[in-house]
Amino acid sequence: MSEGITDIEESQIQTNYDKVVYKFDDMELDENLLRGVFGYGFEEPSAIQQRAIMPIIEGHDVLAQAQSGTGKTGTFSIAALQRIDTSVKAPQALMLAPTRELALQIQKVVMALAFHMDIKVHACIGGTSFVEDAEGLRDAQIVVGTQVVF
Structure with a gap:
């Protein structure tokens, strides 16, 4: 797990999106983006990344709130880069x-x-x-x- 990323208990997460992706490799990201993700030091997606990257990539509106250091910037950055x-x-x-x-x-x-x-x-x-x-x-x-x- 990357430094600054913390585990979030399932009971703390509310969502109307039913897909959870536990590995960056399973998100079907552009190969060069995936290289950047791993090069940046991300090993596995945090709880917010598991639940929010894919709906953003798929074009859904997403409202996400999480504590500092949980990977929010990575979440919207990875999703935006995938869509460019x-x-x-x-x-x-x-x-x-x-x-x-x-x-x-x-x-x-x-x-x-x-x-x-x-x-x-x-x-x-x-x-x-x-x-x-x-x-x-x-x-x-x-x-x-x-x-x-x-």
Whole structure:
């Protein structure tokens, strides 16, 4: 089990989705994404990853809540990366965070998971050049951002 990932008891989980996938290998992930998952240090999916990655990949709306350190960022990042069409060089996923620090942390996780994929990730966090953001958005498939206060 990866550091920072904790076991969750079944009684703590409520879901209307009946599939639970206990191994990343059984999620039919893109081969290069799977390499990134294992390269990042994930060995087996956490409880939230077992239950939320597949419904997101399948296009279901998902509302997931879990304690810090249980793999939420990995959950939505892996699912988003699986859904990206690498031939389209335009934004396809938007990930929003409440702080610049968290947005940058999410960007790093996504980039690490996508290390073996042809995917560009751009962070729009405010305090940066508008021109740089416009350039970064031109061919980024995943945008990670936070609220900009004027």
